[in-house]
Amino acid sequence: MERNEIYVDRNLWDLQKGEESTVKNFNDSALACKLLTIGIVPKARIAMIRKSPFGGAVCIRLGGTYIAIRKSEALCILVD
Amino acid sequence: MGRKIQKIALIGNPNSGKSSLFNVLTGLSQKISNYPGVTVDKKSGKLKLSSGDHVEIIDFPGIYSLYPNSSDEKIVVETLTDPDNENYPDAILYVAGALELEKHFLLATQLKELQIPMLFCITMSDIGDRKGVKYNTDLLSQYLDLPVIEISAMEKTNIDALKYRLIELIHSSGVKKWQGSQILTSTEQQLVDTVNAVMPQSNDFRSLLIAHHHQWLNHLSSDQRSKISDSLDSIPYSSTRLQIEETLLRYNHFDPLIRKSIIKSNSDKTSWSARIDSLITHRIGGPLIFFLIMFFVFQAIYAWAETPMTWIEEIFSFLSTSARSSLPESWFTNLIVDGVVPGLGGVLIFIPQITILFLLLSILEEAGYMSRAVFMFDGMMQRVGLNGRSIVALISSGACAIPAIMSTRTISNWKERLITILVAPLISCSARLPVYAVLIGFVVPSKTVWGIFNSQGLAFMGIYLLGIAAALISAWVFKYIIKSDERSFLMIELPQYKRPLLSNVLLTVKEKVTSFIYGAGKIILLISIILWFLASYGPPQAIQEAKNEAMSIADQQGIEGDEREDLLAAYHLEASYAGHLGKFIEPVIRPLGYDWKIGIALITSFAAREVFVGTMATIYSVGSTDDELTIRQKMAAEINPLTGKPRYDMATSLSLLLFYVFAMQCMSTLAVTKRETKSWKWPFVQFSFMSVLAYLSSLLAYQLLS
Ligand SMILES: Nc1nc2c(ncn2[C@@H]2O[C@H](COP(=O)(O)OP(=O)(O)OP(=O)(O)O)[C@@H](O)[C@H]2O)c(=O)[nH]1
Ligand SMILES: [Mg+2]
Numbered sequence: 001m002e003r004n005e006i007y008v009d010r011n012l013w014d015l016q017k018g019e020e021s022t023v024k025n026f027n028d029s030a031l032a033c034k035l036l037t038i039g040i041v042p043k044a045r046i047a048m049i050r051k052s053p054f055g056g057a058v059c060i061r062l063g064g065t066y067i068a069i070r071k072s073e074a075l076c077i078l079v080d
Numbered sequence: 081m082g083r084k085i086q087k088i089a090l091i092g093n094p095n096s097g098k099s100s101l102f103n104v105l106t107g108l109s110q111k112i113s114n115y116p117g118v119t120v121d122k123k124s125g126k127l128k129l130s131s132g133d134h135v136e137i138i139d140f141p142g143i144y145s146l147y148p149n150s151s152d153e154k155i156v157v158e159t160l161t162d163p164d165n166e167n168y169p170d171a172i173l174y175v176a177g178a179l180e181l182e183k184h185f186l187l188a189t190q191l192k193e194l195q196i197p198m199l200f201c202i203t204m205s206d207i208g209d210r211k212g213v214k215y216n217t218d219l220l221s222q223y224l225d226l227p228v229i230e231i232s233a234m235e236k237t238n239i240d241a242l243k244y245r246l247i248e249l250i251h252s253s254g255v256k257k258w259q260g261s262q263i264l265t266s267t268e269q270q271l272v273d274t275v276n277a278v279m280p281q282s283n284d285f286r287s288l289l290i291a292h293h294h295q296w297l298n299h300l301s302s303d304q305r306s307k308i309s310d311s312l313d314s315i316p317y318s319s320t321r322l323q324i325e326e327t328l329l330r331y332n333h334f335d336p337l338i339r340k341s342i343i344k345s346n347s348d349k350t351s352w353s354a355r356i357d358s359l360i361t362h363r364i365g366g367p368l369i370f371f372l373i374m375f376f377v378f379q380a381i382y383a384w385a386e387t388p389m390t391w392i393e394e395i396f397s398f399l400s401t402s403a404r405s406s407l408p409e410s411w412f413t414n415l416i417v418d419g420v421v422p423g424l425g426g427v428l429i430f431i432p433q434i435t436i437l438f439l440l441l442s443i444l445e446e447a448g449y450m451s452r453a454v455f456m457f458d459g460m461m462q463r464v465g466l467n468g469r470s471i472v473a474l475i476s477s478g479a480c481a482i483p484a485i486m487s488t489r490t491i492s493n494w495k496e497r498l499i500t501i502l503v504a505p506l507i508s509c510s511a512r513l514p515v516y517a518v519l520i521g522f523v524v525p526s527k528t529v530w531g532i533f534n535s536q537g538l539a540f541m542g543i544y545l546l547g548i549a550a551a552l553i554s555a556w557v558f559k560y561i562i563k564s565d566e567r568s569f570l571m572i573e574l575p576q577y578k579r580p581l582l583s584n585v586l587l588t589v590k591e592k593v594t595s596f597i598y599g600a601g602k603i604i605l606l607i608s609i610i611l612w613f614l615a616s617y618g619p620p621q622a623i624q625e626a627k628n629e630a631m632s633i634a635d636q637q638g639i640e641g642d643e644r645e646d647l648l649a650a651y652h653l654e655a656s657y658a659g660h661l662g663k664f665i666e667p668v669i670r671p672l673g674y675d676w677k678i679g680i681a682l683i684t685s686f687a688a689r690e691v692f693v694g695t696m697a698t699i700y701s702v703g704s705t706d707d708e709l710t711i712r713q714k715m716a717a718e719i720n721p722l723t724g725k726p727r728y729d730m731a732t733s734l735s736l737l738l739f740y741v742f743a744m745q746c747m748s749t750l751a752v753t754k755r756e757t758k759s760w761k762w763p764f765v766q767f768s769f770m771s772v773l774a775y776l777s778s779l780l781a782y783q784l785l786s
Binding site for chain 2: 031035
């Protein structure tokens with residue numbers, strides 16, 4: 001997964017367990033296109049609930065819903 | 081009135097309650113489960129409204145947007161972009177779950193653009209009420225320019241009002257352009273014009289969807305596809321970019337309104353569901369609990385089913401003996417007593433085990449456990465070339481590979497989906513249960529281990545683990561063989577845990593078990609009749625010679641009575657057509673420790689593996705005078721003439737067991753693989769690699785042990 005950043009942004013994967021933040025942007029448009037459909041959009045409040053036992057996925061909370069996404073997708077979500 | 085039957089499509093996000101509503105409206109029993117992605121195909125049912133209108137209700141897979149990712153989602157877009165499609169709806173019944181209403185507006189506003197009459201239905205109002213969720217439905221209705229209605233499919237509240245709205249809907253005339261409609265950008269307009277030049281559409285948004293999806297939409301002719309593709313090449317645009325921009329514009333448009341119309345949302349952050357999850361999906365506890373659950377399931381299948389199985393066994397042996405004594409001696413009686421009854425009995429005896437398996441699996445599904453398993457195992461699955469969602473296919477493969485292969489439609493990446501399809505049949509399905517149950521006794525004697533476990537139950541678990549290991553290892557091998565550079569991804573909601581609804585669970589179990597009885601019953605009936613003929617008749621000369629030989633042996637050794645009959649029957653069977661068939665393949669299977677009788681069972685099992693037990697029962701019934709013995713007893717009494725020891729010794733039985741663990745013996749699975757992969761190549765690959773695996777492992781086991 002390529003991350004060509006100029007300055008260091010925090011992404012969803014970097015959040016602490018249980019930490020909530022606001023979605024700022026995405027660094028991968030193909031993945032962004034899919035994440036948008038489920039409501040992961042800029043300005044949405046999003047919380048990192050926990051990482052999966054084998055490290056491949058992460059459980060997030062968006063409003064009242066819990067969603068599992070992959071590490072690669074979490075890495076592409078930039079947060080405040 | 082123009083058309084007689086109007087079609088109404090149920091559309092909404094995954095797990096929003098579409099199929100539940102479908103069942104309420106049509107009285108049918110479409111599978112319902114607390115897992116996003118249960119429905120993977122369209123299904124229709126009829127509804128008669130109080131106005132006398134007959135309408136057809138069509139249940140669709142759930143989607144989040146008209147820019148779909150996986151093939152179940154594509155079905156919806158395929159239908160909605162093709163007014164000539166037989167399922168193109170005259171009206172849409174939009175189904176939104178009360179708890180996460182805000183997630184539905186992207187799809188709802190996209191659908192609005194298609195100018196199909198629509199009704200916005202908020203379902204699960206019972207849960208909504210309990211959580212105190214409240215919406216200003218007037219405001220929503222005004223914004224969407226749609227009637228909005230709140231219902232509960234479970235408590236059946238407001239269903240009559242819903243039906244009344246449906247009557248209004250199908251009698252409404254035309255749909256005005258929505259004031260919230262999005263204005264096309266100039267690039268989008270170019271795409272629309274391109275499509276319209278090739279295939280004129282009455283709706284611009286439909287043209288836009290066709291432009292974005294022209295590569296995979298099946299209703300385009302190859303000519304239309306290449307024309308559209310060629311003209312689009314000259315327009316500088318990125319489909320992804322446009323989709324993102326459009327989606328974001330929609331969010332910006334409806335977001336303020338949603339904020340206003342949600343009076344109280346479901347923001348219960350420390351719900352008990354979340355607390356359960358911190359245990360169930362815990363780093364260490366989670367996988368542990370998963371294995372405990374699976375272990376429990378297999379112990380239960382073995383332990384709970386024992387008593388009802390003996391009942392069924394007794395019923396069939398009673399049927400056999402009473403048919404023999406009450407029917408006149410004739411070929412027909414022989415067919416019934418030696419062919420049909422043992423053949424059917426051999427399989428129906430497994431109803432208790434299969435019921436328990438389906439019962440436990442559907443409780444897990446209904447409770448909402450499956451998506452947690454997806455979340456936990458995605459990392460592990462990725463490593464062997466699968467997707468987290470594959471775990472659901474693999475688990476349901478434990479019941480039957482066919483729905484399992486269907487369920488892979490929710491996996492968006494083709495390579496991950498294909499590998500899941502290829503390896504799913506390696507997981508031991510319910511059709512193997514009968515075979516295992518018969519053979520395990522010959523491999524492992526029944527005793528109690530560590531005070532609580534049954535040794536055969538443990539062996540049983542071991543066989544299942546073997547299947548799982550084989551599936552994962554083959555997947556890992558395929559990962560390196562199959563090439564693809566398509567990006568893979570995973571996105572699945574973890575729905576709230578629910579107390580499993582007894583009626584839903586029982587419905588699923590009933591459906592599955594009856595379809596097992598009918599599906600397996602039909603083929604077993606057919607095969608046991610054919611087999612009985614093949615085993616009872618043979619080339620006249622060979623039969624006569626065999627009879628003479630048997631008689632002279634009996635005379636020489638002074639064998640009388642039943643024993644004489646048995647000897648004659650055995651020689652007869654060997655000379656029959658079935659005997660010839662078995663002898664024909666004997667050279668190939670002799671290294672595995674099998675004789676021609678097992679050979680016959682292997683041949684008949686190629687249609688469906690559960691036939692094995694019925695075949696065994698028929699072969700040993702035709703070859704013996706005793707109707708009361710169970711198949712197991714008959715098999716245990718069989719002597720290998722070469723060694724003088726029991727035919728089903730440890731080596732042969734284990735070899736046979738391994739063969740059934742790995743071999744691809746199910747026509748229906750191959751047919752489904754063909755349909756889902758749209759080519760003969762993959763069923764062929766599946767059949768070959770599984771056969772090779774089966775043959776080699778049986779060979780190894782037999783040669784090492786004997
Ligand atoms: N309490 C309650 N539960 C409901 C209601 N309607 C559906 N459910 C539950 O919601 C879950 C999902 O229902 P389904 O009908 O399978 O949802 P679906 O939209 O068909 O789901 P997919 O086919 O996966 O897209 C099941 O566990 C149902 O029992 C309702 O009105 N009240
Ligand atoms: Mg459904």
